[in-house]
Amino acid sequence: MASSLRRLISWEGLLLLILLVVVAFNAAFTPVYLGVNNQVNLFQLSIEKIIVALVMAFIIINGEIDLSVASVMGLAACVLAYLFNQGVAMPLAVLGALGAGALCGAFNGFWVAYVGVPSLAVTLAGLIGYRGAARILLEDTSISGFPEWFNTLGQQPWLGPLPFALVLFFVLYLVALVVLNFSGIGRLVYVVGNNREVARYSGVRVPRLKLGLFIASGLVAALAGVLLAARLGAVRGNTADGFELDIITMVLLGGVSIFGGTGNLFGVGLAILIILNLRNGMSLVNITGNTQTGVVGVLLILSVLLPNLVQDVRAVLQRRRAQRKEVTRA
Amino acid sequence: MSWIKRSIRPEQLRELSLVALIIVALLIFGTQIENFLSARTFNRIASSVAIVGVVAVGQTLVVLTRNIDLSVGSIVGFSAYFVGMQLNGNPELPPLMAVLLACGVGALLGLVNGVLVAYGRVPSIITTLGTLAIFRMILVNYSDAKTVTTDMVPPWVPGLAQEALFSLGEFNLRPMVAVAIAVVLVFQLVLVYTQFGRRLYAIGSNPEAARFVGLPGRRIVLLAFVICGALAGLAGFMFLSRFGNITVVAGQGLELQSVAAVVVGGVNTFGGSGSVVGALLGAFLIDLLGQGLIRWLGISEFWRDAILGLLILLAVASDAVILNWLRRLWAPNELKTRTTSEAAPTPKESSHGV
Numbered sequence: 001m002a003s004s005l006r007r008l009i010s011w012e013g014l015l016l017l018i019l020l021v022v023v024a025f026n027a028a029f030t031p032v033y034l035g036v037n038n039q040v041n042l043f044q045l046s047i048e049k050i051i052v053a054l055v056m057a058f059i060i061i062n063g064e065i066d067l068s069v070a071s072v073m074g075l076a077a078c079v080l081a082y083l084f085n086q087g088v089a090m091p092l093a094v095l096g097a098l099g100a101g102a103l104c105g106a107f108n109g110f111w112v113a114y115v116g117v118p119s120l121a122v123t124l125a126g127l128i129g130y131r132g133a134a135r136i137l138l139e140d141t142s143i144s145g146f147p148e149w150f151n152t153l154g155q156q157p158w159l160g161p162l163p164f165a166l167v168l169f170f171v172l173y174l175v176a177l178v179v180l181n182f183s184g185i186g187r188l189v190y191v192v193g194n195n196r197e198v199a200r201y202s203g204v205r206v207p208r209l210k211l212g213l214f215i216a217s218g219l220v221a222a223l224a225g226v227l228l229a230a231r232l233g234a235v236r237g238n239t240a241d242g243f244e245l246d247i248i249t250m251v252l253l254g255g256v257s258i259f260g261g262t263g264n265l266f267g268v269g270l271a272i273l274i275i276l277n278l279r280n281g282m283s284l285v286n287i288t289g290n291t292q293t294g295v296v297g298v299l300l301i302l303s304v305l306l307p308n309l310v311q312d313v314r315a316v317l318q319r320r321r322a323q324r325k326e327v328t329r330a
Numbered sequence: 331m332s333w334i335k336r337s338i339r340p341e342q343l344r345e346l347s348l349v350a351l352i353i354v355a356l357l358i359f360g361t362q363i364e365n366f367l368s369a370r371t372f373n374r375i376a377s378s379v380a381i382v383g384v385v386a387v388g389q390t391l392v393v394l395t396r397n398i399d400l401s402v403g404s405i406v407g408f409s410a411y412f413v414g415m416q417l418n419g420n421p422e423l424p425p426l427m428a429v430l431l432a433c434g435v436g437a438l439l440g441l442v443n444g445v446l447v448a449y450g451r452v453p454s455i456i457t458t459l460g461t462l463a464i465f466r467m468i469l470v471n472y473s474d475a476k477t478v479t480t481d482m483v484p485p486w487v488p489g490l491a492q493e494a495l496f497s498l499g500e501f502n503l504r505p506m507v508a509v510a511i512a513v514v515l516v517f518q519l520v521l522v523y524t525q526f527g528r529r530l531y532a533i534g535s536n537p538e539a540a541r542f543v544g545l546p547g548r549r550i551v552l553l554a555f556v557i558c559g560a561l562a563g564l565a566g567f568m569f570l571s572r573f574g575n576i577t578v579v580a581g582q583g584l585e586l587q588s589v590a591a592v593v594v595g596g597v598n599t600f601g602g603s604g605s606v607v608g609a610l611l612g613a614f615l616i617d618l619l620g621q622g623l624i625r626w627l628g629i630s631e632f633w634r635d636a637i638l639g640l641l642i643l644l645a646v647a648s649d650a651v652i653l654n655w656l657r658r659l660w661a662p663n664e665l666k667t668r669t670t671s672e673a674a675p676t677p678k679e680s681s682h683g684v
């Protein structure tokens with residue numbers, strides 16, 4: 001336990017170090033970087049992704065994965081736009097979008113928790129299928145012209161310089177932190193992620209927990225989709241396409257194991273800051289989207305590779321030391 | 331009943347049921363849609379399945395070892411663009427060299443994946459999610475926003491996708507389709523009859539046991555990724571030949587299509603069971619249903635993805651439910667026969683597919 005605790009602390013220390021390096025680099029290269037406007041903007045541009053990353057952390061700690069979140073975001077935005085286009089009042093359309101997201105989550109959760117299909121396969125089907133449903137709704141049209149208050153909510157500052165979505169993110173982060181670290185549900189998420197069988201024999205209702213987590217994932221993804229629609233002011237069939245890479249990268253870079261059972265939201269928070277600042281810094285020096293995504297990919301691989309290499313080197317050194325001892329004793 | 335149980339394993343039922351499904355779909359579409367069972371439909375489906383099929387063969391090898399390769403779409407795009415540019419700069423390049431070049435580039439990228447997964451111990455889903463973005467980044471920077479167009483490559487390249495190797499009435503066997511069929515046959519034989527093939531299954535069904543027996547697990551996984559990359563490179567060449575115009579987004583989405591084909595084709599995502607022929611049948615069924623349903627129901631192209639998603643879900647769900655039930659049905663029989671004959675095949679672990 002002590003050793004794993006030490007490793008966790010050092011992992012977050014490493015993340016903090018990377019973050020400081022990124023921030024220092026950015027500040028040195030571009031003067032506008034540290035301004036309040038840019039700092040808010042940096043969050044604002046990826047706000048939907050980082051909201052979904054919070055719930056993704058729960059899913060991955062629980063030993064599952066949800067590849068369908070970006071498609072659920074897109075589907076929710078399309079349901080919203082479709083209902084609005086049909087003359088439904090905006091608040092009801094938002095409820096409809098959230099309902100659609102929860103339904104998608106419940107659908108994923110049902111197959112994973114009660115039928116026992118691997119979540120990788122279920123949510124891969126969801127990734128394709130929900131995106132297909134979104135395309136059916138809007139075909140190749142783009143819908144905009146949402147009510148003034150809706151666009152304002154997505155685009156204008158709401159509390160001081162902070163937009164609504166950013167305030168919502170901080171609130172959700174605190175809620176997630178409390179639930180994961182200080183509640184019974186949070187403990188169960190870790191226990192099931194560590195060993196599903198042991199949890200089951202200990203009387204944990206594993207299927208119900210997993211179903212609940214997937215519903216939460218769908219609901220939060222739908223919320224993020226609605227926020228994205230408000231920020232962009234327009235919705236198309238391919239809205240939020242490909243966001244899952246960034247979302248999963250944030251969680252894994254934050255030290256959450258893909259096999260479940262370990263990781264926490266402090267690490268995920270630091271990883272979010274690293275990725276946002278890195279992307280922002282690259283944008284400020286005119287590095288384009290594809291290269292940014294590639295750099296995030298490198299970071300994702302290194303985040304797992306480096307600890308492994310350190311471990312290998314340590315093992316080799318230990319063996320050498322042991323051999324030397326043998327030799328001197330002989 | 332017992333002779334059925336002895337001669338067929340539950341895993342093989344999967345391929346038989348795919349064939350049955352394809353026949354049923356052909357019958358329904360054939361009677362309901364005018365001119366469906368025509369040479370045109372066949373040629374269209376064959377050339378689009380050829381590319382996905384070749385990628386799916388490589389994906390099968392990787393999935394058999396309990397891994398996944400999400401970077402194949404980017405490998406296809408990169409090799410298509412790279413070979414297109416080489417042919418543009420050097421039109422005298424012999425066809426065989428061009429194909430080998432495509433495979434070589436793909437194998438090199440596959441090697442990167444393989445080293446990271448097998449020797450760096452980075453889980454394959456993380457590695458290939460990363461390289462999916464990295465390979466695409468390399469392509470974007472290498473291409474410098476230029477596009478390969480049909481008139482930049484020698485005329486024999488697009489010709490490979492259009493001319494017929496031989497024709498039976500109006501049914502054309504295009505070189506591309508022939509290559510895809512050859513690849514499937516070769517790798518089916520490799521999986522069934524070679525040491526390498528059997529080891530892929532061994533590692534996928536139980537990595538720990540494979541290690542204790544002394545199988546070189548790392549090298550085998552590495553090789554699976556290299557072959558997967560090489561086949562994606564070959565598919566990249568076919569992509570260039572079929573479409574002619576290669577932009578930086580070429581091949582995007584092939585990773586999902588290939589995984590879909592593999593999953594529908596009955597390859598277990600937890601490794602250890604499935605076949606290359608199954609993956610090809612999966613790719614064929616997906617394309618057939620996509621084309622058929624859209625024409626039959628008179629629905630728009632936009633339904634394609636929704637149908638595909640549902641199909642994958644049904645395939646994996648039936649895998650989890652029906653196959654496990656079948657295995658339970660099979661198992662006692664085998665336990666009985668084992669006492670009388672030593673030749674009975676060993677039952678699969680019941681935990682598989684759950």
